[in-house]
Amino acid sequence: MQKNQRRVVIENISPQLNNGDFQIKRVVNEIVTVNADVLTDGHDIIASAVLYKHEKAKEWSEVRMQSRENNNWQASFTVENQGSYTYKIIGWVDYALNWQQGIHRKIDDNQIVHSELLEGIDFLKKCSRKATASEKKYLKSLEVVFADSTKYDNAVSEAISDKLHTIFLKYPEKKLVNTSKELPVYVDRIKARFSTWYEFFPRSASQNDSVHGTFKDCEKLLPKVVEMGFDTLYFPPVHPIGEVKRKGKNNTTEAKDGDVGSCWGIGSKLGGHKSIHPQLGTVKDFKTLIKKASNLGIEIAMDYALQAAPDHPWVKEYPSWFKWRPDGTVQYAENPPKKYQDILPIYWESEDYKNLWDECLDTLYYWIDCGIKVFRVDNPHTKPFYFWNWIISEVKAKHPDTLFLAEAFTAPKIMQQLAKQGYTQSYTYFTWRNNKHELTEYVEELTKTDQKEYMRPNFWPNTPDINPFHLQGANESKYIQRYVLAATLSSNIGIYGPVFEQMIDEPIIGKEEYLNSEKFQICKYDWFKQNKLTSIISKVNKIRNNHKALQQTNNIKFCSINNDNLIAFYKWDDTKENELLIIISLDEYHTQQGMLKVPLHELGIGHGHHLKVTDLITEITYDWHDEWNFIQLQTSIPFHIFKITK
Ligand SMILES: O=P(O)(O)O[C@H]1O[C@H](CO)[C@@H](O[C@H]2O[C@H](CO)[C@@H](O)[C@H](O)[C@H]2O)[C@H](O)[C@H]1O
Numbered sequence: 001m002q003k004n005q006r007r008v009v010i011e012n013i014s015p016q017l018n019n020g021d022f023q024i025k026r027v028v029n030e031i032v033t034v035n036a037d038v039l040t041d042g043h044d045i046i047a048s049a050v051l052y053k054h055e056k057a058k059e060w061s062e063v064r065m066q067s068r069e070n071n072n073w074q075a076s077f078t079v080e081n082q083g084s085y086t087y088k089i090i091g092w093v094d095y096a097l098n099w100q101q102g103i104h105r106k107i108d109d110n111q112i113v114h115s116e117l118l119e120g121i122d123f124l125k126k127c128s129r130k131a132t133a134s135e136k137k138y139l140k141s142l143e144v145v146f147a148d149s150t151k152y153d154n155a156v157s158e159a160i161s162d163k164l165h166t167i168f169l170k171y172p173e174k175k176l177v178n179t180s181k182e183l184p185v186y187v188d189r190i191k192a193r194f195s196t197w198y199e200f201f202p203r204s205a206s207q208n209d210s211v212h213g214t215f216k217d218c219e220k221l222l223p224k225v226v227e228m229g230f231d232t233l234y235f236p237p238v239h240p241i242g243e244v245k246r247k248g249k250n251n252t253t254e255a256k257d258g259d260v261g262s263c264w265g266i267g268s269k270l271g272g273h274k275s276i277h278p279q280l281g282t283v284k285d286f287k288t289l290i291k292k293a294s295n296l297g298i299e300i301a302m303d304y305a306l307q308a309a310p311d312h313p314w315v316k317e318y319p320s321w322f323k324w325r326p327d328g329t330v331q332y333a334e335n336p337p338k339k340y341q342d343i344l345p346i347y348w349e350s351e352d353y354k355n356l357w358d359e360c361l362d363t364l365y366y367w368i369d370c371g372i373k374v375f376r377v378d379n380p381h382t383k384p385f386y387f388w389n390w391i392i393s394e395v396k397a398k399h400p401d402t403l404f405l406a407e408a409f410t411a412p413k414i415m416q417q418l419a420k421q422g423y424t425q426s427y428t429y430f431t432w433r434n435n436k437h438e439l440t441e442y443v444e445e446l447t448k449t450d451q452k453e454y455m456r457p458n459f460w461p462n463t464p465d466i467n468p469f470h471l472q473g474a475n476e477s478k479y480i481q482r483y484v485l486a487a488t489l490s491s492n493i494g495i496y497g498p499v500f501e502q503m504i505d506e507p508i509i510g511k512e513e514y515l516n517s518e519k520f521q522i523c524k525y526d527w528f529k530q531n532k533l534t535s536i537i538s539k540v541n542k543i544r545n546n547h548k549a550l551q552q553t554n555n556i557k558f559c560s561i562n563n564d565n566l567i568a569f570y571k572w573d574d575t576k577e578n579e580l581l582i583i584i585s586l587d588e589y590h591t592q593q594g595m596l597k598v599p600l601h602e603l604g605i606g607h608g609h610h611l612k613v614t615d616l617i618t619e620i621t622y623d624w625h626d627e628w629n630f631i632q633l634q635t636s637i638p639f640h641i642f643k644i645t646k
Helices: 095-108 114-130 133-147 149-159 162-170 215-227 283-295 313-317 353-369 385-398 412-420 436-448 476-489 497-501 532-546
Strands: 009-014 024-027 030-039 046-054 061-064 072-079 083-093 175-179 183-188 195-199 232-235 299-304 333-335 338-340 374-378 403-407 425-427 457-459 492-496 556-558 566-572 579-585 592-597 611-615 621-624 628-633 639-645
Touching: 009 083, 009 175, 024 030, 030 046, 030 083, 046 072, 061 072, 095 114, 095 149, 095 162, 114 133, 114 149, 114 162, 133 149, 133 162, 149 162, 195 532, 215 232, 215 283, 232 374, 283 299, 299 353, 353 385, 385 412, 403 412, 412 425, 436 476, 436 556, 436 566, 457 476, 476 492, 476 532, 476 566, 476 579, 476 639, 492 497, 497 532, 566 592, 566 628, 579 592, 579 628, 628 639
Parallel strands: 024 183, 195 232, 195 492, 232 299, 299 374, 374 403, 403 425, 425 457, 457 492
Antiparallel strands: 009 030, 030 072, 046 061, 046 083, 083 175, 083 183, 333 338, 556 566, 566 579, 579 639, 592 628, 611 621, 611 639
């Protein structure tokens, strides 16, 4: 250790990830609240500040930290622009404040402080150099007073005045400053935090029987998606589908004539990742669809699946991107226990990895140039973390609006690692969390641990891969519950739309998979059929769009309710102008009742305060005078989203 005169220690800084190796995440205009232990030897007064800077700013901005209990300090700053920020903490001994405190104590003890006043002149002079004209005038006058023993009484009262204290605080002399490590923050656009996804397969978009859907058919479905309040329309891959080893209906390994194959089996003689499946239309049609969707406030999210059908052009052009076995074949891809016999995995250890990575990046740029800003990334956990870190940062540097959703249903730490490496949003285990204990524990984990700094959950009640057991054979009430749970617990949500809203749930017996899955065939839907579920989904989405409390995930507090079939939580927005109480029944067969404890402390009110709560679906208002209030939910509308009026 070198000889070093620093006095102030700065440690236990939060938020930070892996000692600053990864960026914490925010969206535009969110706050970063920084905490740290800042301390020194002896009894000197110390001060500290957070310095922060956007990547394009030349100067650091500074916000002073406030001392809290036990040597802990805190300050907050707002991140106003998209992109990368850096922050660090500085700490120093504040000798001017020390002087003022010292003289104050002596004066209180009736000691004579002539000498101390003379010492103070030095601090006045230092402050003068930075002060405004009027402050300078004041400080100069104090110099005279402090030096003149005939003005002793006046000098004493000025020395301990609040006015001087404020000036000392404003112009600290930062001597022997200690500086912490720099820590990174990434700031996304708002959509990273609040998005409502609808998934369908464009090839099923035709309203005619057994006809392959096209992008033009998709255009006709846009009004439905808008009217239901969705803002992101996610399409499974839209590229040519391999003919070699193509899968047949119900995941059979041999396609029959006319079988359309799995759209994740990307690539054929008709093109690869930068081509469009000709039966869907052309790139021009796709661009038109993207534009029309955008005009209606919908962003099209594309699937990014790095794998290749055996007849993908990459296989011939870049054989070294695949791992060839001695028998001249490549082992098909897997996500154990699932087998993907129709696709070849990329060989990430290829010696030609630089070209491979560049092509992957170029593919993203290609679609971004076509107007795509959101990617759902297939199985990212089967590709190297460092690849993701590289490609996401490359894209974001040029196109900061781009968002990436990680489709990794795997071990928690792997999912967390992908989020740390740069994924904007992550699919979650919500799909399987069903009872009150599981839901509460999971949401607490996501929102109250350091995961809240980097992992933005996206809650999906179903996906084409997951037909959860609890939805198989379930009634309408259960579907409503699952949608409302997702839509109120998480600000990012999605559904595999037509299947969910029409409650199509026939499983492969004993498995959480759909029978006759659309992954392997075209399905026919009555796209414009309305039912109670579509009506509730639309209403709930409207509530989400109109209530800021539902546009972020981490602002949640579970409330006591004395019935395990009822889950209740309080949500608020940053200004606390929008406060909601949500109660959802977890029983789809019986009416449930319970007593709900109002979170008085969080609401900032005392016992006996009169509250009005208005159900945003039924528009019925209830007057609550007590801390505990009676709740009853029927299966017909198994939830309340109450807006609170205090
Ligand atoms: O592996 P996951 O369960 O996360 O699922 C995702 O990736 C799969 C591979 O891309 C994909 O699986 C589908 O496509 C495969 C390739 O064509 C095919 O072999 C599988 O049978 C089919 O389910 C899955 O849909 C995707 O969400």
